[in-house]
Amino acid sequence: MIEGANHTSSELLAIMSARILRDGQVVFAGVGVPLLAATLAQRLHAPGLTILFEGGVLGPFVVPGELPPSTNEQRCTRKANMILPITDVLLLLQRGYVDVGFMGGAQIDKYGNLNSSYIGDPSNPKIRLPGTGGGNDISSLTQMIVTMKHERRRFVEKVDFVTSPGFLDGGTSRAEAGLPAGGMFKVVTDLAILGFDPVTREMVVEALHPGVTLNEVRDNTSFDIKANGIETTESPTDRELSVLQEFDPDRIYTA
Amino acid sequence: MGHASTLPKTYQKLRDETAVRDRSLREKVMTLEEAASFVSDGEHVAIGGCTMSRTPIAMLWALIRSGRRKLTVSRSIVSTEGDLLYASGVSDHIITSWFSQGIVWGISQVMRHFTENHVAKFEEWSHMSMGLRYRAGAMGIPFMPTRSMLGSGVRDVVTESVKEMICPYTDDKLLLLPALNPDTALIHVQRADKYGNAQLDGLQFMDLDIAMAAKRVILTTERIISNDQIRRTPDQTKIPFLTVDAVVEAPFGAAPHECYGNYEPFFSHLGAYAEATRRDPVAGVEEYLNRYYREPKNWADYLSLLGVTELLDASRRGRSIVND
Numbered sequence: 001m002i003e004g005a006n007h008t009s010s011e012l013l014a015i016m017s018a019r020i021l022r023d024g025q026v027v028f029a030g031v032g033v034p035l036l037a038a039t040l041a042q043r044l045h046a047p048g049l050t051i052l053f054e055g056g057v058l059g060p061f062v063v064p065g066e067l068p069p070s071t072n073e074q075r076c077t078r079k080a081n082m083i084l085p086i087t088d089v090l091l092l093l094q095r096g097y098v099d100v101g102f103m104g105g106a107q108i109d110k111y112g113n114l115n116s117s118y119i120g121d122p123s124n125p126k127i128r129l130p131g132t133g134g135g136n137d138i139s140s141l142t143q144m145i146v147t148m149k150h151e152r153r154r155f156v157e158k159v160d161f162v163t164s165p166g167f168l169d170g171g172t173s174r175a176e177a178g179l180p181a182g183g184m185f186k187v188v189t190d191l192a193i194l195g196f197d198p199v200t201r202e203m204v205v206e207a208l209h210p211g212v213t214l215n216e217v218r219d220n221t222s223f224d225i226k227a228n229g230i231e232t233t234e235s236p237t238d239r240e241l242s243v244l245q246e247f248d249p250d251r252i253y254t255a
Numbered sequence: 256m257g258h259a260s261t262l263p264k265t266y267q268k269l270r271d272e273t274a275v276r277d278r279s280l281r282e283k284v285m286t287l288e289e290a291a292s293f294v295s296d297g298e299h300v301a302i303g304g305c306t307m308s309r310t311p312i313a314m315l316w317a318l319i320r321s322g323r324r325k326l327t328v329s330r331s332i333v334s335t336e337g338d339l340l341y342a343s344g345v346s347d348h349i350i351t352s353w354f355s356q357g358i359v360w361g362i363s364q365v366m367r368h369f370t371e372n373h374v375a376k377f378e379e380w381s382h383m384s385m386g387l388r389y390r391a392g393a394m395g396i397p398f399m400p401t402r403s404m405l406g407s408g409v410r411d412v413v414t415e416s417v418k419e420m421i422c423p424y425t426d427d428k429l430l431l432l433p434a435l436n437p438d439t440a441l442i443h444v445q446r447a448d449k450y451g452n453a454q455l456d457g458l459q460f461m462d463l464d465i466a467m468a469a470k471r472v473i474l475t476t477e478r479i480i481s482n483d484q485i486r487r488t489p490d491q492t493k494i495p496f497l498t499v500d501a502v503v504e505a506p507f508g509a510a511p512h513e514c515y516g517n518y519e520p521f522f523s524h525l526g527a528y529a530e531a532t533r534r535d536p537v538a539g540v541e542e543y544l545n546r547y548y549r550e551p552k553n554w555a556d557y558l559s560l561l562g563v564t565e566l567l568d569a570s571r572r573g574r575s576i577v578n579d
Contacts, residue, residue, distance in 0.1 A: 031358050054382060055305060056458050069357040072306040072332065074457055074515045074576045085459045086305065086331055087386030094383070094402055115408075117379060122412060128370040128377065130362055132409055133332060133353035136381035140403045161408040168406050177406025178419075178428030252359055 007236050009149060009190035010254040011244055012209065014040055015236045017147045017188040021100065026050045028093060028138050030103035031071045033147050035062065036244065036253050038102060043243050052098065054134040056089045058082040064246045067253060090134060093141035096181070101138035105148045107159050110203050110223045112166025112184030112196060114139065114146065115159035122161050132163045139164035142182040150189035155221040167201035174201075192217050193233065197226075207231040258348055259299035259327045262416060263397040263434045272470050278497040282449045287317035287554065290473045290501040294439050296323055300346075301389070301435070301469060302330040303442035303462040307357060307520045310336050310512040311443040313505035314475050316557065319343045319548050329435060331385050331461050334512070335528060338365035339548070342540040347375040350435075352382040360529040364536040381409055384432050386461050391434035392468030400429040440469035442494065443508050445517060447476040448484070451499025454491045457515030457576075466494045475505040477517055507558055507566065518573035521565045 007015075010033060017037040021027060023046040029038040035053075039062045042049045050059045055072035059081035062068070068075035077083055092098055106129055107115040116135060120126035138144065144166070148154060166184040167174045174183055183201075187194040193207040205217055205227040214227055248254045291314070294300060300318075304310045315336050318326075328340055329350040337354050340346040342365060354377050355363040369375040380388070381404050391399040400420070404410040405428065410417060418431045442462050447453040451474055455462065466472050474494070479502065485492060508514070511521035511528075531539035551557040558566065 055308070056460065069359050069520060070306040070332070072308050072458065072460070073513055074308070074519065074573070077457060077515075077576070083458055085386070085463060086461050087383060087390055087464065090383035090386060117408065122408065124373075125371060127362075128367050130355040130366075131351070131353045131377070131379045132381050134382040136407055136409050137383040137403045140381075140405065140407070163407065163409060165405075165407045174406065178402065178430070179405055180427075181402075 007241055008254055011241060012190050012236060013147045013188060014244055014254065015240045016193065016209070016233060017102070017145060018044065018240070020145055020186055020188065021046055021049055023048045025099040026052065026097060028052045028054070028098050028101045028142065030135070031068070032104050032253050034102040034104060035071065036067070036247060037147065039247055040240065040244055044240065052089055052092065054086060054089060056084045056086050058084060058089065062247070065249050067248055090137050093137060098142045100145055100185070101142045101182070102145045103135055103138060105146050107154050107156060108146065108148065108187065109156050109159045110225070111168060111170045111201055112146070112187065112203060113159050113162045113168065114164040114166065115161045117163040118161045120160060135164040139166065140179050140182065143185045144182065145186045145188065146184065147188045150191040150217065150220045152220055152222045155223070157223040167196065170201040171199070191220060195228065202226070204228040205230060207233050209233050210235050258297055258325060259438060261299055261327060261329070261350060261435060264436060266395070266397070269395060269436060276500070280450050280496060283451055283500060284449045284479065284502045284504070287313055287503050287505065288321070290314065290503050291317040291321040293471060293473060293501060294318060294323055294326070297325050298438040299327045299329065301437035301440045301465045302328060302336065303440065303460065303465055304509070304512070305331045305458070305460040306334045307512040308458055308460070309443045309514055310334065310509050311441040311475050312336065312510060312512060313508035313554055314441045314443070314473055314503070315340070316548055316554070319345050319544070329385070329437060331382060335525065338363055338532065338540050339544060341365065341369040341375045343544055343548070348378065349376070350378040350380065352380055352385050356525065356529055360525070363532070365532050365540045368536040378413070379409060380413060386464065388432050388435040389461050389464040389468050391432065392436040393464040397434050398431040399434070400431055402429065405430050435468060437465065437469045439471045439473060440465045441473050442466060443475045443505070443514065444494070445477050445514065446480045447474055447502055448480055448482045449502060450482060450496040451494070451502050452482070452485045452492045452496045453494035453499070454485065454488070455493040459493065463493055466498045469498070472499045473501040473503070474499050475503045475508045477506055477508060477514060479504045505554060510558065510561055510566070510569070513573065516573060516576055518569040521561060521569045524561060524565055
């Protein structure tokens with residue numbers, strides 16, 4: 001990240017991921033940076049973005065300064081088009097109504113599998129993490145954008161546990177496991193934007209944030225990662241930062 | 256004493272258990288303590304609401320005070336109430352999709368303590384799978400096919416409870432989720448009549464399916480309204496009286512969690528709880544249980560401990576949902 005830049009790494013994550021969302025898309029957003037990024041995209045370039053929350057909310061507009069503690073509180077329902085049971089909002093994924101699933105991750109591997117359940121051996125874990133929530137459903141059933149900090153301990157050769165399936169063992173293994181739809185699309189970190197090779201399904205570097213080198217990305221990734229015609233992203237604009245700060249004045253999600 | 260099985264029961268048993276229930280339009284208002292006596296040790300209890308929303312805290316408070324043991328507890332997502340159920344010994348087996356206070360407070364150190372030391376079990380299913388299991392239970396069928404959880408570790412750790420099948424129509428690979436039919440469902444609502452017709456504002460979560468799936472439903476409600484009032488807006492009735500066995504009036508019955516349109520989470524209280532359990536998970540949760548669960552004389556006494564200032568603040572925020 002740029003030395004002395006006027007933004008935190010969480011703000012960078014929110015802004016870079018917001019830019020990937022397109023107007024008119026239906027986005028299933030998790031709490032934290034995804035919620036913030038989807039809301040930011042709605043305000044900036046995608047007013048027709050439909051947000052879904054797993055608490056059972058279809059098409060809300062979160063109010064600035066009232067970020068919810070999860071996607072299951074009344075704050076998530078502001079200006080929503082519909083409130084529906086949890087099972088039914090998740091079934092929209094299975095039915096195929098959702099363009100993008102969008103969530104954070106604790107640990108990811110080179111095929112985009114996510115772990116938010118156990119650090120260490122699942123039968124005797126070093127750390128028991130909170131678990132999947134809707135993460136497994138979202139990543140099983142639609143195309144995914146994942147946003148997370150770029151650290152060696154988070155970017156691993158193989159996750160300790162597949163909570164949310166990416167491309168499993170690469171190649172065609174995802175479809176063979178019974179997941180013909182969806183898969184990892186982008187991983188947005190505080191260093192780079194990563195995609196996946198269409199054949200091997202291995203993670204590749206697609207773009208670097210301003211001031212970041214490819215070596216820096218490799219130093220912070222504990223598996224070999226290829227680069228694919230690297231571009232450089234644009235720095236966060238004042239407008240993006242000010243809207244973000246308006247939504248999260250207490251820096252609950254962007255500390 | 257064994258734990259309740261959470262695999263499908265026979266259809267005959269499901270029907271027999273329902274047939275013997277008094278499903279007539281009868282009055283069933285009682286106290287928290289009376290309703291708590293409906294629950295036996297070792298049962299499977301499903302909790303309505305989700306994370307910090309419409310958690311039936313008053314009923315859980317009564318269960319903890321009544322000293323129930325070894326309940327298997329299921330819920331869509333578990334927040335602070337899971338810590339309290341583990342630490343009080345009421346439950347040593349929680350089935351859910353996510354377990355921690357809430358993302359802004361980080362991982363529950365109490366959940367970590369109990370699970371990492373193998374004192375209690377956190378059985379993890381995906382969120383939609385929890386919902387489909389309750390729905391199968393509500394529909395009176397033994398399983399629900401899904402396209403989720405396939406290929407994942409989440410599927411592997413519950414491998415003894417699930418089956419895979421090839422669809423006889425399309426040859427697709429499907430996962431079969433076993434129906435969940437809880438012994439008791441605990442559900443908190445904004446209003447209900449004395450017969451148990453429950454009207455529910457805002458987020459419904461999995462509550463309708465849980466009520467239909469359970470062998471017994473204990474309803475707590477912010478207020479009891481007349482049956483005439485229910486009959487003026489029957490389209491707003493979400494849980495039918497014939498599934499309900501107990502109605503308890505419990506104002507602020509989800510505090511310090513939220514009840515849609517009435518009050519939002521009590522953020523200062525919850526922040527203090529997170530801080531105390533982060534410092535020392537075991538002592539922190541024990542002190543909390545003593546102060547808020549064991550020592551108060553009654554529910555009003557508990558609410559006094561939460562304090563008028565927080566109660567007013569949470570109510571002001573809660574009611575603001577109707578503001579433009």
